[in-house]
Amino acid sequence: MLTAARNDMLTRVGPGTPMGELLRRYWHPIGGASQLDETPIKTIRLMCEDLVLYKDLSGTYGLVDRHCPHRRADLSYGWVEEQGIRCNYHGWKMNEHGKVIEQAWEDTNNPSGRGRENCDTKAYPVKECAGLLWAYMGPLPAPELPVWEAFKYENGWREVVLADIPCNWLQCQENSCDPVHFEWMHDNWGARLKGGDSNVAPKHLKVVFEDYDYGLIYRRVRENQPDNSKYWTVGRVALWPNGFYLGHHFEWRVPVDDENTLSVAWFFMRVPKGREPYVQKQVPTWISPIKDENGRWISSHVINQDIVAWVGQGVIADRTKENLRSSDIGISMMRQQFLNDMEAVAQGRDPKAVFRDPEAAKCVMLPDMYRTINTQGLTIEEIRKDRILGQRLDEFRHHVGQPPEVRQAFVDAMGL
Numbered sequence: 499m500l501t502a503a504r505n506d507m508l509t510r511v512g513p514g515t516p517m518g519e520l521l522r523r524y525w526h527p528i529g530g531a532s533q534l535d536e537t538p539i540k541t542i543r544l545m546c547e548d549l550v551l552y553k554d555l556s557g558t559y560g561l562v563d564r565h566c567p568h569r570r571a572d573l574s575y576g577w578v579e580e581q582g583i584r585c586n587y588h589g590w591k592m593n594e595h596g597k598v599i600e601q602a603w604e605d606t607n608n609p610s611g612r613g614r615e616n617c618d619t620k621a622y623p624v625k626e627c628a629g630l631l632w633a634y635m636g637p638l639p640a641p642e643l644p645v646w647e648a649f650k651y652e653n654g655w656r657e658v659v660l661a662d663i664p665c666n667w668l669q670c671q672e673n674s675c676d677p678v679h680f681e682w683m684h685d686n687w688g689a690r691l692k693g694g695d696s697n698v699a700p701k702h703l704k705v706v707f708e709d710y711d712y713g714l715i716y717r718r719v720r721e722n723q724p725d726n727s728k729y730w731t732v733g734r735v736a737l738w739p740n741g742f743y744l745g746h747h748f749e750w751r752v753p754v755d756d757e758n759t760l761s762v763a764w765f766f767m768r769v770p771k772g773r774e775p776y777v778q779k780q781v782p783t784w785i786s787p788i789k790d791e792n793g794r795w796i797s798s799h800v801i802n803q804d805i806v807a808w809v810g811q812g813v814i815a816d817r818t819k820e821n822l823r824s825s826d827i828g829i830s831m832m833r834q835q836f837l838n839d840m841e842a843v844a845q846g847r848d849p850k851a852v853f854r855d856p857e858a859a860k861c862v863m864l865p866d867m868y869r870t871i872n873t874q875g876l877t878i879e880e881i882r883k884d885r886i887l888g889q890r891l892d893e894f895r896h897h898v899g900q901p902p903e904v905r906q907a908f909v910d911a912m913g914l
């Protein structure tokens with residue numbers, strides 16, 4: 499249980515708030531790079547700031563204030579040129595650093611150049627990595643973008659799935675350190691949704707949570723689980739500050755504002771043995787719906803089930819009314835680490851898992867239950883026998899709504 503003040507402190511993300519300042523010390527995935535191939539300008543709200551994300555004709559990404567620095571017109575109605583984004587109202591043009599690089603009337607009629615002084619607009623750095631676009635919204639110099647080892651795995655199919663979640667980001671992230679929900683939400687409830695009527699999922703017998711350089715690891719033992727199971731020997735990572743790594747995919751919960759979250763999931767699946775070398779030309783990005791035609795949350799797919807839990811906790815979960823127990827130790831550890839990190843930022847120090855050394859950030863290993871499979875591969879028959887990968891051969895079970903062309907490209911990659 500938390501006080502209302504603590505709950506506010508942990509959940510609110512606007513500029514100047516303690517958590518907003520903390521989260522601004524990290525790079526966040528904000529969408530798929532392929533989204534800007536279709537339309538080069540996209541509106542985006544991140545941590546209570548309204549922005550436009552664009553890719554200019556030279557291929558440079560920019561993330562700037564949605565409102566033009568001249569008289570505040572909406573830049574999402576502008577257009578991109580060889581360099582920068584141009585406002586449709588009076589033609590000012592801005593670059594990715596927020597500099598005004600053309601000022602149509604002034605340049606013609608008052609060309610001293612002084613018209614461009616003191617009118618820089620807000621701009622944040624953007625990088626592309628693994629088919630994702632990443633933004634950094636904190637003080638400069640920006641830290642290094644950690645390149646997780648999985649981003650470098652070869653011979654694999656990747657896809658990015660986004661979902662707009664109408665609740666606060668923290669309750670989504672607390673789910674990254676909550677092993678017991680797999681037994682109930684995904685197994686027992688999942689079985690009921692398919693007509694089952696008993697609670698027969700293997701019980702959790704043991705869970706441990708460990709502090710780790712890049713987050714928190716949890717390991718678990720369930721009934722019928724062999725002693726050498728990687729769920730116990732390797733575990734999974736609640737990635738700092740708002741991610742989750744499960745060995746075959748990442749999930750991030752990116753705050754849009756205090757009451758909305760962008761769910762970003764990145765999936766990897768190595769092609770079967772014999773189909774290498776495989777090089778994917780473009781990482782597809784698609785948006786998963788979360789409500790059905792009756793306005794109820796969709797519950798048919800795994801992450802959609804998680805979303806039912808997150809939104810069900812309220813727009814901002816009221817942690818003054820909860821009752822944490824021993825299965826929730828990881829959640830308490832996560833909150834405490836956030837409180838420590840907010841204090842570190844207030845004192846001018848880097849919080850946990852900020853990378854300053856380019857060498858260290860180049861290829862960062864994480865506990866990975868699937869490392870051998872991801873790096874050495876399986877035959878198609880072996881893939882079929884793996885509970886999670888085998889399912890993916892038949893259908894995409896994580897998010898509802900995979901477009902048919904993405905499924906087809908996956909089928910082609912796997913040689914099904």
Ligand code: FES
Pocket residue numbers: 566567568569570571585586587588589590
């Ligand atoms: S408001 Fe954008 S150029 Fe005038």
Ligand SMILES: [Fe+2]
Pocket residue numbers: 673679680683684800804
């Ligand atoms: Fe889940």
